[in-house]
Amino acid sequence: MPKNRAQKAQQLEALTQAVNRTGVVFSTHAGLKVKELEELRSQMRTEQSSVLVAKRNLLLLALKNQGITCDPAAFPGAVAVAMGDDAVMPAKILATFKAKHEAVSFYGGVLEHAFMSATQVEQLSTLPGKQELLAKMVGSLQAPITGFVNVLAGNLRWLVTVLDAVRVQKTS
Numbered sequence: 001m002p003k004n005r006a007q008k009a010q011q012l013e014a015l016t017q018a019v020n021r022t023g024v025v026f027s028t029h030a031g032l033k034v035k036e037l038e039e040l041r042s043q044m045r046t047e048q049s050s051v052l053v054a055k056r057n058l059l060l061l062a063l064k065n066q067g068i069t070c071d072p073a074a075f076p077g078a079v080a081v082a083m084g085d086d087a088v089m090p091a092k093i094l095a096t097f098k099a100k101h102e103a104v105s106f107y108g109g110v111l112e113h114a115f116m117s118a119t120q121v122e123q124l125s126t127l128p129g130k131q132e133l134l135a136k137m138v139g140s141l142q143a144p145i146t147g148f149v150n151v152l153a154g155n156l157r158w159l160v161t162v163l164d165a166v167r168v169q170k171t172s
Helices: 005-019 034-046 056-065 089-100 118-125 130-171
Strands: 023-027 049-054 079-084 106-111 114-116
Touching: 005 049, 005 056, 005 079, 023 089, 034 049, 034 079, 034 089, 049 056, 049 089, 056 079, 079 089, 089 106, 089 118, 106 118, 114 118
Parallel strands: none
Antiparallel strands: 023 079, 023 106, 049 079, 106 114
16 A cells, blocks of 8 residues: 555655664665565664665655765665664674675675765674774773783782792791
8 A cells, every 4th residue: 555645754754864873884674574574674773773775765865955965876776774872783693694695795884974885884894893993992092001010919829929939938
């Protein structure tokens, strides 16, 4: 059953908000079974991301509303829009899902209000996520402090070793 004008306007508003999020990736979903699409949605939900299916023309209108220019030929048909608040996570999840399901392929994405090609999305999916980068940064900040503590503890260890050697020498 075709959608009426109000339903299309509502979907256009949802797509416009979706395209405005930090990480947005466009892919094909044709050839996926409903169970597989639900599996993808479940994986996205665990990372505070989501997927919605959109018609090509409505997606192009939503991109135009946000001032994002792209080639209409980039989307051959209906599009699965994966979005999240982390710029990398939707691309990472889709890339791992794509490895298991050959029917999925990237169309492109949006990063900082600029359209990315499918190859750029592939490259983006190889980058570490925000949480991984924060963990590495904390580890880097903690490393000098840990080293300093070990240096200070080393002096006490040597003192204990020397005192133990003196004790062994006096008892023998």
